[in-house]
Amino acid sequence: MLLRGLVLFVAAVLLCGCETTARNGLGYAETLRKIGPPKAGHARIVVVREKGYGGIADPDFPFALDGAPIKGLKTGTYVYADRPAGQHQFVAEEIGLGTTRVDFSAQSGQTVFFVARMSERKTAVIANASTGLLGYGLTLAMTAGYKNQGPLEFLQLEETSARTTIAELRLAE
Template sequence: MLLRGLVLLVAAALLCGCETARSGLGYSETVRKLGPPKAGQARVVVFREKGFGGIGDPDWEFSLDGTPIKGLKTGTYVYVDRPAGQHQFVAEEAALGVTRVDFSAQSGQTVFFVARFSQRKSAMIANASTGVLGWGLTLAMTSGYKNQGPLDFLPLDESAARTTIAELRLAE
């Protein structure tokens, strides 16, 4: 019985380390299928780089102009077409706070952003094993950080973004 449990535990650990095949479209396929943004519209592309997504690889939820965007997991991208002009990303986490990033996009333009954990969120994850006292101290020590929320949305120029996004898949 002990041996059987050990074998199942090892098998589960090995499976957790495997990357599942993503059925979403690659970025170049998506662009060919969609074409450029319609007149008066801009395309906003947000991606999350490849890497370890954590246990279960939860998607990162955020909103663009008040509309929830879901499904952004490790190694994926999402896109939305919006009217040209001013826009705002918002990501919220009760224990941390709110990320707000304002940007503008011109008609016909595609703007690219990479989403990453903020410095504050990274510090919280790093100190997660220290218990409630460590958690409270980390919150206090990071209270002066510019971004109090969970995510950073970092703009990328088109050539850098297209190089990185070529390996990613459309979020499902």
């Protein structure tokens, strides 16, 4: 009985902590008012991670934009970077999974939106993690034909739907 009460108390504390964390940070409209548009000759690149269950630890999705590490993209957050107009590349690497590379271009003054999600391959590996090393090896073999061998997907969003999605998110810290 005491153990059950302790477990419920810990769960309540964790849930309250999650709610407090989710309210920190700036919303997208607030951020736009504060930072304004990208400077002349630059584009703004925004990457969102949708709301949902981020797991117990909710690790960020580490990736690089044009070779510069971008950190802090957790569930329900977004990050942005202003870069010179032209060609750009996202790279996400994870030992044991491989590399995701996504090339895209952005024009001067443009804001380009992407959603980052776990790749189908990484999702399959996580789902079979409890089966041990043999399950891991089988999962890697079964997913070897997947187009994206890396850990993340970067899907470009249309501006209207992106602004709707991002309205409820917060700037990553």
